[in-house]
Amino acid sequence: MPTERAAEPASALAGLAVLLVVLAIHLVLARRAVRDLARDDVRARNASKQTWFIVIVLAAIVGPIAWFQVGREDLR
Numbered sequence: 001m002p003t004e005r006a007a008e009p010a011s012a013l014a015g016l017a018v019l020l021v022v023l024a025i026h027l028v029l030a031r032r033a034v035r036d037l038a039r040d041d042v043r044a045r046n047a048s049k050q051t052w053f054i055v056i057v058l059a060a061i062v063g064p065i066a067w068f069q070v071g072r073e074d075l076r
Contacts, residue, residue, distance in 0.1 A: 022060070022061070025061055026060050026061050026064075029061060029064035029065065030056055030057060030063070030064050032064065033056045033063070033064035033067045033068065034053065034056055034057070036067070036068075036072065037049055037052055037053060037056065037067065037072075041074065041075045042072050042073070042074060042075065043072075043073045043075055044071055044072065044073070045070065045071055045072065045073040046070060046071055047071070052067055052071050055067070055071075
C-alpha cells in the first residue's frame with residue numbers, strides 16, 4: 001500500500017509566497033477602489049454603490065478592476 005509523502009518545504013513556501021503576493025495586490029486594489037467608490041463626485045453605473053462594495057471586497061483582484069473599467073461614472 002503506497003504511503004503519501006508530505007509536500008516539500010520549498011514548494012510549500014513557494015505556494016505561500018504566491019498567495020501572499022496575490023493577497024497584497026488585492027488589498028492595494030480594493031483599498032483604492034473603495035476610496036474611489038466613497039467619493040461624492042463618482043456614481044455607480046451598473047449597480048448600487050453597496051453592490052459594488054461587495055463585488056470589490058469579495059471578488060479578489062477582478063472586483064476592483066471591474067469597478068474602474070465598467071462600474072464607475074465620473075460626474076465632474
